[in-house]
Amino acid sequence: MKDVESIEQFESRKVEHIRVAMDPAVQSLGAGFDSVSFVHEALPEIDFEDVSISNQIFTDSKFAKDFRSPFFVSSMTAGHDDSGRLNERLAACADSEGWAMGVGSQRRELFDSGAALEWKRIRTKFPNVTFFGNIGLSQLIHTEVSVVRRLVDNLEATALIVHLNPLQEVLQVEGTPRFRGGLLAIETLVRELGCPVVVKETGCGISGPTAHRLFSAGVSAVDVAGRGGTHWGRIEGVRATSNPKDAVRAKAAESLGDWGLSTVDSLRQVLQVLESSRPNATAQPSANAISRPEVWASGGVRTGLDGAKALALGASQIGVAQPLMAAALKSEEDLRQVMQRFDFELKAVLFCQGVRSLSELRSRGQWTFLERGGGL
Numbered sequence: 001m002k003d004v005e006s007i008e009q010f011e012s013r014k015v016e017h018i019r020v021a022m023d024p025a026v027q028s029l030g031a032g033f034d035s036v037s038f039v040h041e042a043l044p045e046i047d048f049e050d051v052s053i054s055n056q057i058f059t060d061s062k063f064a065k066d067f068r069s070p071f072f073v074s075s076m077t078a079g080h081d082d083s084g085r086l087n088e089r090l091a092a093c094a095d096s097e098g099w100a101m102g103v104g105s106q107r108r109e110l111f112d113s114g115a116a117l118e119w120k121r122i123r124t125k126f127p128n129v130t131f132f133g134n135i136g137l138s139q140l141i142h143t144e145v146s147v148v149r150r151l152v153d154n155l156e157a158t159a160l161i162v163h164l165n166p167l168q169e170v171l172q173v174e175g176t177p178r179f180r181g182g183l184l185a186i187e188t189l190v191r192e193l194g195c196p197v198v199v200k201e202t203g204c205g206i207s208g209p210t211a212h213r214l215f216s217a218g219v220s221a222v223d224v225a226g227r228g229g230t231h232w233g234r235i236e237g238v239r240a241t242s243n244p245k246d247a248v249r250a251k252a253a254e255s256l257g258d259w260g261l262s263t264v265d266s267l268r269q270v271l272q273v274l275e276s277s278r279p280n281a282t283a284q285p286s287a288n289a290i291s292r293p294e295v296w297a298s299g300g301v302r303t304g305l306d307g308a309k310a311l312a313l314g315a316s317q318i319g320v321a322q323p324l325m326a327a328a329l330k331s332e333e334d335l336r337q338v339m340q341r342f343d344f345e346l347k348a349v350l351f352c353q354g355v356r357s358l359s360e361l362r363s364r365g366q367w368t369f370l371e372r373g374g375g376l
């Protein structure tokens with residue numbers, strides 16, 4: 001690989017990312033959830049105990065998975081001293097609460113085979129958790145599929161998530177803003193990997209036309225990871241500010257601090273693409289075919305109500321990152337409580353809509369769009 005960073009620099013960058021991600025100043029505004037409003041059902045005609053938030057992904061394929069909750073741990077950290085402890089907490093709570101878990105970038109495993117031990121240990125301890133692997137597109141472009149497959153195997157992952165982060169790569173001092181050949185690399189991965197490929201952003205959203213290219217490449221799901229929560233332009237801006245040599249990057253990060261498509265706008269665009277076109281899935285061999293590609297939502301999901309809105313709009317499952325890391329840094333109990341709050345709030349919404357299940361929420365949920373005047 002082309003990295004000139006030492007392992008020590010790699011680790012200290014990962015640790016710094018977690019620290020800076022906890023600063024409220026790196027949260028961007030306007031995920032768009034306040035533009036969606038449910039119509040309250042005062043006569044629900046069901047009991048609260050009738051409500052189930054169980055969910056299935058990759059339906060009608062050999063990769064189908066059932067969960068007790070539609071929320072999942074959005075990809076975060078890996079490959080440094082403290083990540084084993086944090087990931088163990090995340091996996092323990094994903095296990096007890098029935099959430100899936102996206103793991104943080106497995107980039108270190110590409111150049112340090114010992115790094116896989118972190119996941120092998122966690123996998124042994126939590127054999128029932130559904131994991132999604134993770135790699136950045138700028139690494140994928142330069143990596144053989146056979147090597148990428150090892151990342152999936154190390155984790156016994158159900159799917160591989162490829163993250164797109166052009167803004168972060170360009171603002172990060174150590175970044176690799178090289179995305180030429182990205183779509184071709186994704187097409188090749190879809191064809192050869194042997195498990196579902198999901199493509200996500202990291203907080204700047206995915207537009208309808210870009211989603212169309214991804215679905216045409218045969219990806220099984222697009223996770224919009226829109227603007228409105230953790231913003232990697234802001235995070236790299238804070239990091240650049242600490243070094244006078246990086247003044248240009250720091251200033252640029254300030255100018256681009258609200259760059260991106262909001263989660264709700266992105267979700268609407270990507271869902272529309274999926275509904276209006278049946279993308280040609282020639283790049284996808286039948287053994288790995290997902291009959292219906294999915295749209296996942298994340299970015300600034302801070303309550304079960306936010307998640308309910310994304311599900312009502314049509315998202316298949318909902319990722320949460322920063323609030324889980326903030327809780328995991330405190331304790332496993334704090335983390336479990338946050339996850340239970342998300343689930344409970346979602347159930348409360350279903351009850352106050354008079355619907356028993358997520359499929360009923362999607363088909364019978366009553367909500368309206370409030371037109372926003374100006375703003376983001």
Ligand SMILES: Cc1cc2nc3c(=O)[nH]c(=O)nc-3n(C[C@H](O)[C@H](O)[C@H](O)COP(=O)(O)O)c2cc1C
Binds near residue numbers: 163
């Ligand atoms: C500490 C931290 C580390 C992250 N590392 C990764 C990563 O390695 N790979 C990835 O795809 N996304 C990564 N993300 C991005 C999240 O998965 C998510 O897309 C983004 O934070 C927006 O979600 P949020 O607003 O709920 O935080 C990271 C986020 C945080 C907070």
